[in-house]
Amino acid sequence: MNSLRHRSAPMVTAIGIQRSYGARSVLSGIDLSVERGEFVVVIGHSGAGKTTLLRILAGLDDEFHGEVAVSPRLSLMFQDARLLPWQRVAANVALGLRGRAAKAAAARALTEVGLAARGRAWPRELSGGEVQRVALARALARGPEVLLLDEPFGALDALTRSHMQALLSNVVERHRTTTLLVTHDLDEALGLADRILTMDGGMITADVAVPLPRPRDRGTAEFAAFRGRLLAGLGVAEGLAQKGVR
Numbered sequence: 001m002n003s004l005r006h007r008s009a010p011m012v013t014a015i016g017i018q019r020s021y022g023a024r025s026v027l028s029g030i031d032l033s034v035e036r037g038e039f040v041v042v043i044g045h046s047g048a049g050k051t052t053l054l055r056i057l058a059g060l061d062d063e064f065h066g067e068v069a070v071s072p073r074l075s076l077m078f079q080d081a082r083l084l085p086w087q088r089v090a091a092n093v094a095l096g097l098r099g100r101a102a103k104a105a106a107a108r109a110l111t112e113v114g115l116a117a118r119g120r121a122w123p124r125e126l127s128g129g130e131v132q133r134v135a136l137a138r139a140l141a142r143g144p145e146v147l148l149l150d151e152p153f154g155a156l157d158a159l160t161r162s163h164m165q166a167l168l169s170n171v172v173e174r175h176r177t178t179t180l181l182v183t184h185d186l187d188e189a190l191g192l193a194d195r196i197l198t199m200d201g202g203m204i205t206a207d208v209a210v211p212l213p214r215p216r217d218r219g220t221a222e223f224a225a226f227r228g229r230l231l232a233g234l235g236v237a238e239g240l241a242q243k244g245v246r
Helices: 050-057 089-093 101-112 128-140 158-175 186-192 221-234 237-242
Strands: 012-021 024-034 039-043 065-070 074-078 146-150 178-183 195-200 203-209
Touching: 012 050, 024 050, 024 203, 039 050, 039 186, 050 065, 050 146, 050 178, 074 128, 089 101, 089 128, 101 128, 128 158, 158 186, 178 186, 186 221
Parallel strands: 039 178, 039 195, 074 146, 146 178
Antiparallel strands: 012 024, 012 065, 195 203
């Protein structure tokens, strides 16, 4: 494993990333670059290597070959919010922060996700959507330049998921945070991404810019037409459906 010297742009760089578990190859020469302020979504079926790639970029896995450079100011959000049940919401958001500014940073983040009044609540008192908003607030409280998200809304119902996607889009656009999101959901990718990467067999198989204007309405003919062109261009409409990509 090697680390490239951090540069101002791009904010995320990976060159020739390979990762194996025993004899099983999970990543096979990944090259990736994400520019400052860019929202990139990685899509692919289970086992394609998406989460492994994200863990390497987050610094949670150093058993790989290749080179990685990511801004040290990064936050990671999982599908599992991992809130501490014995800590109140505000304390969960401030977890890991130090100094006098920690409390204020947590309060600002909770306000940003619409939970300013829930700082004294216990995690058990929250709905599923509120739990994920707290997890997002915890990521934002660190003032990240890079935000990495591993299917953070996968366990939510459709309506709550839609609300969380809109919240994430607004927050990222407001702060121009460089964002890399992993998902199974093609419509989620189209609704959020500046650029979509597809993964299969541990490789990036396509890199597609999304030219749709924001905010994005999935009910428009323009959205549907681009979705159709994307699937046709990838040649994977049937394969994605079979492998669990919606």
